[in-house]
Amino acid sequence: MKYIKYFLVLLLIPFIVLAEECDISKITIPSIEQKSIEGNTVEINEPRIQDKDINFNLKMFEVGDSISYDMTIKNDSEEDYMIDEDSFKTDSEYIEYSLKTNDNSNTVKSQSTKTVTLTVTYKKEVEDSLLTNYIYDATNNLKISMNTKDKPKELDVITTDNIKESKDPVEIKNPVTSINSIKLIITIILSCIAIIYLMIHNKRKYSKYLIILLSLLMISKVYAACKADIDIESSIEIEKKPKLVDTILGLSNQENACIVKYEGDVTDKVGETVEAANVYFDKCVDNRNVIFGGFCWQVIRTTETGGTKMIYNGEPVDGKCESTRDEHLGIVGKPINYLNDVEANEVDLSEEYLYGTTFTYDKENATFTLIDTNLDTWSDSTYENLISKYTCMNTTGTCTKLYNVNAYASNTTAITAEYTIGNTNYAQIGTSPFNGSDGSLSKGGYMFNKAYNYNVKIIYGTTYYKYGSSVTYNDGKYTLTGNTYNLKNIAGNILKDYHYTCWNSTGECTNVAYIYFNYSSEAYYILLSDGKNGSDAVTDMLFSDDVNKYDSSIKGIIDAWYTKELSSYTNYLEDAVYCNSRNIDDAGGWNPNGGSTSQTILKFKNYGSISNLVSARILACSNITDQFAVSNSKAKLKYPVALMQEEERYNLSPKTTLDSPNLVLVKTNTEWWVLSPRSFNEMGLYNNSVNEKGIKSNYSSFYPNGTRPVISLKSNIKISSGTGSETNPWIIE
Numbered sequence: 187m188k189y190i191k192y193f194l195v196l197l198l199i200p201f202i203v204l205a206e207e208c209d210i211s212k213i214t215i216p217s218i219e220q221k222s223i224e225g226n227t228v229e230i231n232e233p234r235i236q237d238k239d240i241n242f243n244l245k246m247f248e249v250g251d252s253i254s255y256d257m258t259i260k261n262d263s264e265e266d267y268m269i270d271e272d273s274f275k276t277d278s279e280y281i282e283y284s285l286k287t288n289d290n291s292n293t294v295k296s297q298s299t300k301t302v303t304l305t306v307t308y309k310k311e312v313e314d315s316l317l318t319n320y321i322y323d324a325t326n327n328l329k330i331s332m333n334t335k336d337k338p339k340e341l342d343v344i345t346t347d348n349i350k351e352s353k354d355p356v357e358i359k360n361p362v363t364s365i366n367s368i369k370l371i372i373t374i375i376l377s378c379i380a381i382i383y384l385m386i387h388n389k390r391k392y393s394k395y396l397i398i399l400l401s402l403l404m405i406s407k408v409y410a411a412c413k414a415d416i417d418i419e420s421s422i423e424i425e426k427k428p429k430l431v432d433t434i435l436g437l438s439n440q441e442n443a444c445i446v447k448y449e450g451d452v453t454d455k456v457g458e459t460v461e462a463a464n465v466y467f468d469k470c471v472d473n474r475n476v477i478f479g480g481f482c483w484q485v486i487r488t489t490e491t492g493g494t495k496m497i498y499n500g501e502p503v504d505g506k507c508e509s510t511r512d513e514h515l516g517i518v519g520k521p522i523n524y525l526n527d528v529e530a531n532e533v534d535l536s537e538e539y540l541y542g543t544t545f546t547y548d549k550e551n552a553t554f555t556l557i558d559t560n561l562d563t564w565s566d567s568t569y570e571n572l573i574s575k576y577t578c579m580n581t582t583g584t585c586t587k588l589y590n591v592n593a594y595a596s597n598t599t600a601i602t603a604e605y606t607i608g609n610t611n612y613a614q615i616g617t618s619p620f621n622g623s624d625g626s627l628s629k630g631g632y633m634f635n636k637a638y639n640y641n642v643k644i645i646y647g648t649t650y651y652k653y654g655s656s657v658t659y660n661d662g663k664y665t666l667t668g669n670t671y672n673l674k675n676i677a678g679n680i681l682k683d684y685h686y687t688c689w690n691s692t693g694e695c696t697n698v699a700y701i702y703f704n705y706s707s708e709a710y711y712i713l714l715s716d717g718k719n720g721s722d723a724v725t726d727m728l729f730s731d732d733v734n735k736y737d738s739s740i741k742g743i744i745d746a747w748y749t750k751e752l753s754s755y756t757n758y759l760e761d762a763v764y765c766n767s768r769n770i771d772d773a774g775g776w777n778p779n780g781g782s783t784s785q786t787i788l789k790f791k792n793y794g795s796i797s798n799l800v801s802a803r804i805l806a807c808s809n810i811t812d813q814f815a816v817s818n819s820k821a822k823l824k825y826p827v828a829l830m831q832e833e834e835r836y837n838l839s840p841k842t843t844l845d846s847p848n849l850v851l852v853k854t855n856t857e858w859w860v861l862s863p864r865s866f867n868e869m870g871l872y873n874n875s876v877n878e879k880g881i882k883s884n885y886s887s888f889y890p891n892g893t894r895p896v897i898s899l900k901s902n903i904k905i906s907s908g909t910g911s912e913t914n915p916w917i918i919e
Contacts (some may be wrong), residue, residue, distance in 0.1 A: 592622025630863025
């Protein structure tokens with residue numbers, strides 16, 4: 187009997203040895219291929235497989251960025267392996283790993299392959315304090331564990347088909363030794379006999395316990411699972427793209443910075459004028475270029491609401507925004523000989539034509555097509571409904587020459603702006619008159635309404651006219667009041683403050699003339715009716731609540747361009763304020779209470795005299811009707827786009843003489859419009875502009891200058907790449 191116990195111990199050894207043999211080399215990863223990318227995830231290197239080790243090297247930018255891989259697991263063993271879907275979890279706050287199989291089961295059956303989709307996701311914003319130069323490096327080591335013991339689990343929703351599939355009978359096996367169920371039963375019986383015998387017949391206590399421990403170890407080994415681990419190392423670089431506005435403000439901290447803080451009041455939100463705290467002008471010639479929406483732009487300034495104002499700077503060439511670019515096709519206003527041919531923009535509209543509220547255009551075929559159309563004929567009873575509309579002067583609505591109706595000329599004719607498709611300066615969408623007419627104070631408006639057009643009368647002869655310093659209105663009749671004066675002629679500028687006349691000697695009439703300027707024998711005046719006086723007329727044209735009824739010629743062109751070229755990017759833009767300041771600095775003869783008719787010019791705020799330079803740089807916009815914005819019902823923009831303000835131009839390049847700094851933004855070798863009116867002389871209105879040398883200039887509002895739209899990016903817009911130079915612009919995607 188003494189040899190029996192040794193025999194039993196020897197009997198246990200092969201089972202213990204067999205229990206420790208797991209051929210995990212038969213679990214392999216033949217391939218891993220990229221399946222999909224969400225967001226801007228970039229593979230710095232393709233994933234590498236070595237045995238069962240996988241290495242990812244990725245770059246991510248925004249929360250929600252992710253990449254998915256189809257990973258093939260091959261099982262050449264005789265056993266079914268189960269994936270433990272909880273084994274690959276990571277403690278990372280910022281990166282999440284998820285696993286999904288192609289059949290919603292985690293079993294990799296013997297002698298088969300299974301596709302597993304592994305997804306890596308940037309799930310939580312990395313705090314700024316963890317960034318180094320806007321970069322956060324995340325390295326994670328994790329395992330996907332597979333074993334042969336666990337009961338299969340479902341990784342996703344179980345369907346009826348899956349249940350039928352997974353309930354197929356499976357032969358009971360020892361997961362380690364592959365001993366079938368009969369051999370397993372014999373093994374268990376022999377093991378139990380050996381343990382009982384040794385406990386009864388072994389007299390040495392320590393030997394008994396040793397044998398019990400050895401037996402239990404054998405039993406546990408019989409039921410131990412084989413385990414195969416897929417080791418994953420992920421090196422993930424998270425680049426937090428810098429916001430454009432933060433980049434601009436960051437440049438202001440550099441020594442000798444060309445980003446200059448603005449000091450003064452600003453109106454960047456409708457109805458709110460505040461002292462600026464976050465407004466910086468970008469004067470960095472080599473560091474202000476942006477590509478956004480497929481076009482080049484240049485940064486003007488930051489806004490108090492956190493945005494970044496930019497001005498159009500043409501179409502990029504080879505991803506660059508250099509100032510040496512050639513001309514490109516644009517919407518080109520007709521050149522007008524404004525000195526000798528002031529009626530060149532007047533057309534006959536007495537026939538029935540198709541009119542549209544706006545238009546679209548085809549650059550390659552050089553054609554325009556009207557949108558939202560109606561047939562109409564110009565007349566005294568219809569013209570008000572046709573102001574600011576477009577016509578091809580035909581009934582088809584398609585043409586190569588487009589007319590914007592801008593002002594009344596007669597019962598059969600209108601003053602228009604004329605457009606074709608043609609070459610334009612690289613920095614412009616084209617050229618346009620500010621308005622098709624300059625004959626009224628109202629035509630300095632980005633939008634306008636009531637137009638009191640100027641008239642001129644030669645007073646030199648034998649007829650006496652009565653003039654008055656004021657006027658009353660009763661029962662449909664004007665009567666001259668205040669100081670009155672009877673004159674046969676007005677040579678010698680002697681009218682002074684005698685502004686009103688009925689062009690008769692009685693001083694009574696149904697329509698009264700208001701003279702704002704006289705020179706020698708010429709009297710320049712507007713005609714008043716319905717009880718209006720000179721002050722009422724100025725208010726109607728510049729300050730009334732309904733002053734913004736019709737689009738200016740240039741606004742219509744900018745809106746049509748935006749609709750076609752940039753409307754899909756509206757969500758990137760803030761509702762900025764664009765100030766079309768129509769404040770008067772010196773009313774001259776337009777002031778009926780003391781203004782002399784010998785004063786030639788009405789000066790707006792941005793006239794630019796030496797005494798006015800301080801106020802000309804202030805970004806405050808005092809009149810609600812001048813604060814053009816999408817959200818302002820009194821000065822409503824259709825789209826968040828307009829023109830640069832004169833105040834902005836001044837803060838970028840304040841000098842008005844030939845030694846103006848060579849700022850690429852303002853120097854484009856051509857004349858272009860800014861938003862502000864400048865003056866009204868005896869014959870019409872002048873708007874501010876920038877000449878080919880980048881210096882402040884001005885032109886009659888019906889002269890076609892360059893058109894450069896301005897937009898304002900929201901505060902959260904980020905730079906994806908670039909340095910801001912002409913050859914490497916900041917890219918906004």
